[in-house]
Structures are given as structure tokens and as C-alpha cells.
Amino acid sequence: MQEAFAHVGGLLATGLADLTDDPAALDSRGWWAVVVTYEGKVTCIRFSRVRPAPLPRAPWRPPGEWRSSLDRDGYVAGVQAIREAIADGIVYQANLCRVLSAPLPAGADIAGLGALLARGNPAPYAMTLRAPGVQIACASPELYLSRDGRVVESRPIKGTGRTRADLLPKDRAExxxxxxxxxxxxxxxxxxxxxxxxxxxxxxxxxxxxxxxSTVRARLRPGAGWPELIAATFPPGSVTGAPKSSALTLLEKLEPVPRGPYCGAVGWVDADARRGALAVGIRTFWAEEGLLKFGTGAGITWGSEPVREWRETELKAARLLEVAAGEGLGQREAARP
Structure with missing residues (x-):
């Protein structure tokens, strides 16, 4: 089996020491990589060695043909269903997502994809992780939760365009x-x-x-730690909707496949320093059962135009899929070990 590692913020973590689904471990000791799927499956991986280092060199090969869990007609119908739910007062906003999947070629290593993303789509909360049952290359721009002692912060993203001129009043309201x-x-x-x-x-x-x-900041009350913080805020509000409980119920009916790590949480916790940062799992690839997967979505409000929202999901995915294909980086560079 390939060696487990996590790479984030210029740090390379190796030496798998512990693996648990209990978020209380994040308040214990050591340095942890963390993945929480949108459906709530928690994976906490403690590494014994953490040092400044580049990503391990590894080969990458472009995936096969991408397929979407919702095609254009299905997505447009979903947007219309959400607008009807808004008209009926069930939700004010909901984030409709689709999952893309493509065959993963033999020999393609998630570390190679992580290196491509670092060059072709650098992101403030990028992370590459390979561990038992988890292979993720994340280029997330969005902070779900950071923690420094008792101070916590979230930086939700809502509103996306190619340029500032593309941002609409609807985006600010959302x-x-x-x-x-x-x-x-x-x-x-x-x-x-x-x-x-x-x-x-x-x-x-x-x-x-x-x-x-936007930035939201707070101070944890005494006695609250990572388990309470995650339980109170998960899934991230920016990828669900409002009211959250109603949006979750609606989206479960409209989305045909689980989101997995997409729209969940991906990041690290240094329990000894009482610090950590978990990104919203967007702009994220993961390998699963011989497939490479990637999610994309858009926030739907009453002012949404269904076809425009479909195009927003394409816009969010386009650059990342190009990077995964090695486009613009040269096939020799994309495939090098």
C-alpha cells in the first residue's frame, strides 16, 4: 500500500499514527488531517511527523470521459423545483449540486493531481490527502471553520462570476x-x-x-470543542441553504447521488497548539471505486434563472477539469512522476 500522507500549507504530514471517526480526538493531542463528508461521515487521521516539504512526486494521468449526476435538463428542473419551494415558503435559498465522475486510469496518483492543482489552480485552503479509504485533492477557496484557541471564524462564499461585473444584486442578497x-x-x-x-x-x-x-467570527463558550462546533454548524451553510433543515430535506429529494467529501469539510487540526482550519470541500477531487469524482453547484434563490445557474456550475468546474486533464500545463508535465 502507498504511504499515507497529508500536504497542506507547505507542510507534509507522514507516519500514520491513528485513524478514528470520533471528532473528540481533535481536542486530544497531535496533528490531524480531517475529512467530513456532506452526509456526516467523519475521518480523523493523526500523523506522527509534520515538516515543511513539497508534495511527494507522483505520476498523474488524465481521467476518462466525465458524466454528471444531473444533466442540463435535470438541473434546470431542479432549479425550477427550488423556486417553487421558495414561492411556497419552504426555503429562502438552496444550493443545488451535481457530482461528476470519470474513470481513473491505472497508475494515476492523487499526489500527482494535487501537484497539478497547486500549479494550475492555487487556493488558500488547498490540501492533498492519501490515507486508507480516503484520496482527496482539494483546491478550496472557502473557509468553513478556523480555530485559534477559543476564537473561531467562518468565511462563507456566495456570489460567483468571471469578473466583478458579473456579480448581481441577487448574489449580494444570497x-x-x-x-x-x-x-x-x-x-x-x-x-x-x-x-x-x-x-x-x-x-x-x-x-x-x-x-x-464574508467573515463571521465568534468566541467558543467554555466546555465547547471541535465536536460541539462541528455539530452546531455542519453541513456548511453556504452549500446547503436557508432555513438549513428545510433545505437539506429538499436537496435530498432533488440530488440523485451522495455528495461525499464535496460540500463537506477538508482540513487539519493541531490539537497541541489548539489551532486548525477546515475548508468547505468545494473545488475538490476524490478517488472512489475506480472513479475520479468532482462536485459543482450553485445557490438558488427566487431571482435565479435556471439556465444561468447551470452555466454557473459549468464555470466553477471548467478550470479544475482542465487542470485535471493537464491542459495548459503540457502533457509531459502532467504525466511526470
């Missing part, structure tokens, strides 16, 4: 709606009066895209 949801979620485990919004609807540029990003 962002504000999700900020309210995140404030309420954090308020369940925060000291009273500590929840703040230092930045609302700031514009951030990422490779090929611009986003509206």
Missing part, C-alpha cells in the same frame, strides 16, 4: 442570507454577544473567478 445562517449556527456554541461580522460581501479574486466573501 450572501447576506447565508451570513445570517452562519451567525445563528455559531451562536449555538459561542459566548453570548461574541458573534461578529468583520467583513460583509467583500470581493475576492481567484483563478478564473471572482467571489463575494
Amino acid at each position: 450572501n447576506v442570507m447565508i451570513v445570517d445562517l452562519v451567525r445563528n449556527d455559531l451562536g449555538r456554541v459561542a459566548e453570548i454577544g461574541s458573534v461578529q461580522v468583520p467583513a460583509l460581501c467583500a470581493t475576492e479574486e481567484h483563478p478564473g473567478l471572482v467571489h463575494l466573501v
